[in-house]
Amino acid sequence: MAASWFSAPAPVTRRVRAYFAPVNRTAQTPVVFDPTEQSGFALDSPPAPWINLGWIQAFNRRPASKTAAVLTGVPAGITEQVRETVEAQVSFEFLSWTKLTMALATNSQHMNLLARASSAETVADGGAAATAVNVQSGSTASMVLLAAADAAKFTAGSMIAVDADYTGQTGYVGAPISGAYLRQALTDVDYIRRVTFNVALVSQVSASGLTLAEPLPGGAPAVGNKLQALAGFVDREGGSFYHEWSALFVMQGSQGERIFYYYPRLQSMSSAEEATAPLDTNHKGGHARVLLKGQFLALPVIDPLDGERVVCYRSFRPAANALI
Amino acid sequence: MQNAKDSFYMALRTRLATINPDRTILLRGVARPGILVEEAEAPFSQLPNDVFVLRWLGLCTDLDLASTMTAEECEIAYQTCGTQSYGGLDRGRALSEMDEELVSMLQPYYTSKLNYAVQPAAAMLTQVFWDEPGFTPIVAQKDRLSRSAKVMVYGYQEQGE
Numbered sequence: 001m002a003a004s005w006f007s008a009p010a011p012v013t014r015r016v017r018a019y020f021a022p023v024n025r026t027a028q029t030p031v032v033f034d035p036t037e038q039s040g041f042a043l044d045s046p047p048a049p050w051i052n053l054g055w056i057q058a059f060n061r062r063p064a065s066k067t068a069a070v071l072t073g074v075p076a077g078i079t080e081q082v083r084e085t086v087e088a089q090v091s092f093e094f095l096s097w098t099k100l101t102m103a104l105a106t107n108s109q110h111m112n113l114l115a116r117a118s119s120a121e122t123v124a125d126g127g128a129a130a131t132a133v134n135v136q137s138g139s140t141a142s143m144v145l146l147a148a149a150d151a152a153k154f155t156a157g158s159m160i161a162v163d164a165d166y167t168g169q170t171g172y173v174g175a176p177i178s179g180a181y182l183r184q185a186l187t188d189v190d191y192i193r194r195v196t197f198n199v200a201l202v203s204q205v206s207a208s209g210l211t212l213a214e215p216l217p218g219g220a221p222a223v224g225n226k227l228q229a230l231a232g233f234v235d236r237e238g239g240s241f242y243h244e245w246s247a248l249f250v251m252q253g254s255q256g257e258r259i260f261y262y263y264p265r266l267q268s269m270s271s272a273e274e275a276t277a278p279l280d281t282n283h284k285g286g287h288a289r290v291l292l293k294g295q296f297l298a299l300p301v302i303d304p305l306d307g308e309r310v311v312c313y314r315s316f317r318p319a320a321n322a323l324i
Numbered sequence: 325m326q327n328a329k330d331s332f333y334m335a336l337r338t339r340l341a342t343i344n345p346d347r348t349i350l351l352r353g354v355a356r357p358g359i360l361v362e363e364a365e366a367p368f369s370q371l372p373n374d375v376f377v378l379r380w381l382g383l384c385t386d387l388d389l390a391s392t393m394t395a396e397e398c399e400i401a402y403q404t405c406g407t408q409s410y411g412g413l414d415r416g417r418a419l420s421e422m423d424e425e426l427v428s429m430l431q432p433y434y435t436s437k438l439n440y441a442v443q444p445a446a447a448m449l450t451q452v453f454w455d456e457p458g459f460t461p462i463v464a465q466k467d468r469l470s471r472s473a474k475v476m477v478y479g480y481q482e483q484g485e
Contacts (some may be wrong), residue, residue: 010389
């Protein structure tokens with residue numbers, strides 16, 4: 001009779017996949033990854049609301065919790081040890097530059113460079129923006145309906161930001177991804193669209209609106225949302241805002257096994273920084289790829305199972321038929 | 325080890341049939357996808373054009389694991405003279421097409437291990453996996469362009485193998 005099991009050696013993996021989801025800053029609620037239900041997802045289509053960040057490299061996680069010994073007796077001997085601090089750090093390099101990877105790899109707010117009004121002053125992070133156009137009802141995450149005259153202002157290849165007008169609110173701004181924290185009200189009606197993550201590339205323009213190359217991360221635009229063209233992105237060294245994300249890293253083993261590292265709360269802990277990797281290692285002065293470096297501090301959550309404070313969950317889904 | 329070799333070949337053959345159904349070879353009177361294992365055919369005086377030829381080279385084993393791991397190096401050779409309709413002037417394009425097909429064939433870098441010594445082939449418990457290919461420079465011999473790629477193919481020995 002053929003064997004129905006095998007002894008699996010240590011997992012062999014090639015690369016690491018990264019997925020991020022926004023922490024609800026107002027409610028201080030991270031996104032939960034439940035490996036009992038979600039460990040089998042297709043790596044290219046993670047369960048909502050996780051956003052696929054693709055492959056990463058130089059993945060390095062460093063537990064930084066400190067323990068101390070409790071000594072008793074003369075001469076003193078270690079009776080037990082206690083955990084003094086709970087801390088962990090994660091670092092890696094992104095293999096692409098996108099709105100999200102740039103934002104993740106900096107520890108300040110990340111902004112969209114909205115297309116300028118023709119009379120705008122010159123400002124380092126974008127001056128007064130061209131007037132936003134109204135999004136029509138019936139729009140979806142992939143098709144933004146506009147009045148014909150508004151649609152004619154865009155072309156295939158345009159980049160756009162879609163979100164609500166800023167109306168003087170303070171605190172965390174942007175939903176579901178908080179893009180900034182305002183201590184005092186501003187006068188810029190476009191401010192939310194400057195910090196929104198609801199951006200996309202236009203693939204097609206028709207008289208009825210814009211077809212997007214990828215769906216808007218925030219889903220179908222809400223009633224009253226407006227749309228503006230953007231020219232790129234900008235972040236700053238300085239400022240006081242820290243993004244916070246739930247993160248999931250997946251290593252897929254050669255036998256189908258999976259290792260998951262789930263960090264409920266990660267905050268970037270280093271300023272925007274890049275690493276360069278020569279395309280030809282024998283020609284270091286030639287072309288080099290510029291990689292966004294991300295370095296994160298894991299913040300604790302209370303595990304509802306037993307009330308313990310933890311910063312990371314490592315889970316393992318063994319290969320089929322492997323001895324456990 | 326033979327099961328790993330067979331599984332690797334069959335995975336590439338199945339994928340090639342999807343990637344380019346027109347790349348075929350008439351072998352022993354049967355038309356089949358244009359990929360073959362050199363050691364499983366009668367010796368060639370010269371490799372056939374426009375076909376991928378798998379040649380098994382080195383072998384390593386790691387016995388210190390819960391299951392013995394084998395690593396076998398596979399060279400995949402291919403060559404072309406281009407097409408008659410273009411007088412062979414398209415041989416560079418034809419070779420590029422084969423380069424792209426090989427890169428596609430090798431992805432994903434794993435396949436299930438099957439025992440093809442029985443009919444029908446029996447699924448085994450582990451997977452065969454491999455690394456990215458390492459391509460050699462093009463070799464030009466008169467009107468023929470040839471190239472090969474080397475891939476390290478890994479597998480675990482199962483009970484009864």
